[in-house]
Structures are given as C-alpha cells and as structure tokens.
Amino acid sequence: MTPSLNSIVSRLHLKQLRLLIALGDHGSLLQAAKQVALTQPGASKALQEIETTFGTALFNRTNRGLEPNEVGHCVIRYARLIHTDLAHLREEIVGILRGHGGRVAVGVIMGAVPLLTDAISALVERHPEMSVEIVEDTSATLLSQIDAGRLDLAICRTTISQTPQLYESVQLQDETLAVIANIHHPVGRAKKVTLKELAEYRWVVYRANMPMRLLLEREFRDAEIRFPLHLLETTSIFATLTLLQNNPSLVALVSIDVAQFFSRHGMTRSLPLKLASRSEPYELVTRKGAPLSPGARLLMDQLMISRSTTAAG
Structure with missing residues (x-):
C-alpha cells in the first residue's frame, strides 16, 4: 500500500532527493554517494529509507549497478522538478531582495508569441537581471500548468476550459x-x-x-x-x-x-x-486568488502597456 502524502512529506529529506538525482545520473551507488558527500554505507542506508518512505523498491539491483524501475523513473523525475523549483525559489528571492523582480514563468499560445516576446524584450531592457521562462503550448496545457503552479501567467484562452471561473483573465487583443x-x-x-x-x-x-x-x-x-x-x-x-x-x-x-x-x-x-x-481574442490569464510574484506583476504591467499602445495605434 502506498504511504499517505503526509507520511511522505514528513519522512522525505531534500538530501535524499539529491541522492535520487545522482543515482539517476550515474546508476552507481558509489558515484552517487561521492556526488552528495555521503559514504557508500550512508548512501545505501539513505536509499533504504527512501524506498521505505515510498513503500516500494525504486531500483533493480544488477551487476551493472542500480537501474531505476518504472516507479524509480517517476520518483527521479519529480525529484528533479523539486530541485529545479527550489533553484527558481532561490533565484526569485535574490531578485526580490535586489529589487529587480526576480523570475517569472509565462505560457503562450503560438499566435501570441510575437506579442509576448516584444513585451519581454522591453521588460528585460529595464530589468536586465530578471529571468524569464517561456513555455509555448496549447491553451489547455497552459491552463493545466497554471493550475499546478508551474506558470505564473499565460497568454491563452479560458474559453476552452470547463472551469473558466477558476481564472482571472483580461482580453489583450483580437487575433486576426x-x-x-x-x-x-x-x-x-x-x-x-x-x-x-x-x-x-x-x-x-x-x-x-x-x-x-x-x-x-x-x-x-x-x-x-x-x-x-x-x-x-x-x-x-x-x-x-x-x-x-x-x-x-x-x-x-x-x-x-x-x-x-x-x-x-x-x-x-x-x-x-x-x-x-476572426479567432477569439488573446487573454492574459492568472489563477484566481493566487498571489503574484513581483516578476509576474512587472510582466503583466508591460503586457498591458503593449495592449494600450496597440489599441492607440
């Protein structure tokens, strides 16, 4: 039986996530232990604790080393995501403390890419230390990433969603x-x-x-x-x-x-x-009630300036 979320959260440590990533990279307990500054017996014990936390084996032990099984591949993938999110967290904190907005993750549908990149070009010219992640995909995928907290905002359409009331949206411009x-x-x-x-x-x-x-x-x-x-x-x-x-x-x-x-x-x-x-207008979309990072607010302001400039032209 798979342990509960509360059980996993209370027992899993960040250093264990680093060990999982290293095992995925090297397939060797010895090499992984060196990468995360553990002894081999210490790494072996940590791996046992990780597998106990998830209630299942994550690796097949072979004469070539450790090979992730299907669950192992899944856990390693999420370990990488958590590690990346923590790096983004640090980057955003540094940005806030330095007063330049930090980082923003934004999604965009294909047709609105020029609109977004124009706004980002203007934004990073004023805030050169700001980092921006751009994800191009369909409206459905972008909304799901907003739901998961992986995107701060997106230029897409909420009309494709069965729950458009979950989002705050502002029309940016018509699509010809x-x-x-x-x-x-x-x-x-x-x-x-x-x-x-x-x-x-x-x-x-x-x-x-x-x-x-x-x-x-x-x-x-x-x-x-x-x-x-x-x-x-x-x-x-x-x-x-x-x-x-x-x-x-x-x-x-x-x-x-x-x-x-x-x-x-x-x-x-x-x-x-x-x-x-004519196609439906582009919308600037955020999750309703979700707090916005300084970087997200800066980009939204720039997009609204671009909208006003376009309308005036």
Missing part, C-alpha cells in the same frame, strides 16, 4: 489570422487567391478541435469546399516555419502577428486571401 507560404509558393506572387485554389495544396494546421483549426474548417464549410486531406498538424511555430521552408507547396494558417514577423525577415510570404472569420 493570415495564410502564409514559402516565398516561392506557386501562388505567392498572385494579387488575389481564393480558398478553392488553396484547397488543392497541403495545409499545416493546428490539431482538431482547437480554435484556429475550427475556424479554418468553418471557412471551408461556409464556402462549400471540402476540407483538405493529408494535413500536417502542429502547435509549434518552429515546426510550421521549417515545414514551409522545406516544401514550397505547403500553406499554413497563423496569426497576423506571426505572419508579419516571418514576412519582415523574408522567411515566408502572406498570401492575398482575406478570411471572413
């Missing part, structure tokens, strides 16, 4: 969409292109049931055109760009901000197709 392609795409220099023409090409799109994908499907449905087959599905800007660079016949649906960034740097071309639909 654009179709992009390789600069050498067959219709790249056309003055006008239709959805029917582009239906003949292979599309790089978001996964099914995601807002941008649903919008594109609606465009095809309203135009009474069969939705393209043999799609390439990704939520990654870099994967989208690489695919377009490698294949001049592909087209992709992205936000206008991403399209303009790529065009500005000569990486892709925006095709002259005006879409009838």
